[in-house]
Amino acid sequence: MSNKNEGFPYFERNTNFENPYYTIHPGAGFLLKIWPTKNYAELIETLFELFPSLNCKIILGKDDPNPVALLSKKYSHIELVTGDLNDVGNAMAGALFHIGNDAGITHVAGGFNTPTVGIYGPTGPGSWGSFSEQNEIIWGKPGNCNLKCNYDVIMNCAHKVCLTSISTKKVIGGLYTLLQKTYPSDTNYLVVNPTIEIENKDSNWKLKIGDNELNITFIDEKIKTFVKSIFNNQFQEHYSDEEEEILNVLLEQKAIFKIPSFIKKP
Known part of the structure; x- marks a missing residue:
């Protein structure tokens, strides 16, 4: 007899977003x-x-x-x-x-x-x-x-x-x-990975994220200033296309995260 279950038979959930x-x-x-x-x-x-x-x-x-x-x-x-x-x-x-x-x-x-x-x-x-x-x-x-x-x-x-x-x-x-x-959402906000270690040497930065390392070489002082602001938790509401590309790389490497605020619904 075949098993028709496509996953574990979980108990019913009713996530409480009114009083989270x-x-x-x-x-x-x-x-x-x-x-x-x-x-x-x-x-x-x-x-x-x-x-x-x-x-x-x-x-x-x-x-x-x-x-x-x-x-x-x-x-x-x-x-x-x-x-x-x-x-x-x-x-x-x-x-x-x-x-x-x-x-x-x-x-x-x-x-x-x-x-x-x-x-x-x-x-x-x-x-x-x-x-x-x-x-x-x-x-x-x-x-x-x-x-x-x-x-x-x-x-x-x-x-x-x-x-x-x-x-x-x-x-x-x-x-x-x-x-x-x-909880993916367009309204989520950005935060820095609290475990990240940054070795800052002028135009060359080494980011240690868990067992992984990310090396960044800056050829543009403007971009360096932007990345520095990110790791100082200074996020903006809107970003240029170039800044969005940098953010996406940092998200892929888990240097930053996009998380929900969990504000109570009225």
Whole structure:
């Protein structure tokens, strides 16, 4: 008998654009797989600065660490989801996106096809990645640790570099990538990749973007001034054809992103 399904049979979603929010799960069944809780607190505060119109729903299991205790101040946009899987599912069904560890809740997000940024450390995403159609993986192991982790290795690892090496900026960069492909629109605005490293030597610039490098040689001072303004987050409303070509190259190289503002609808 042939299988007529063309994709995964996801649960029904009803993304809430009237009162938009995202979900975060800072825990896991095995706590040695979690990204540091202080980083989640920093992430929540950074997301509030970037998207002040978004509410935040933090999913907390019985033994999950709570990043709210580590925030620099009280925020009114945060709600804790501490109920059963029905409550978690209701939260996922309306979320614009989800950010979480390699944990069961990330797979619940996948079950609802919620756009997801998954943060992975000792356990790789090859076997445990999200099933969402739109998802980004942040894995701290490649380039930092060559050990093949099993239970004993994880329990005796003192540095957890596969998780501690992941910066908030890297997670935000993954989120920008996710948002750009999930919510394309002519009204989206440009932002600089927060992880980009720029080596500036007069007319020759080297941009390091993740594992890739982009070399730029300027033969026109006007274009150099334009590119410099871009990386100073000085974007304009209208661009010349030549400037548009440069922007398209930077977008292709993920030096900049085009993301939604998520302003609440009236």
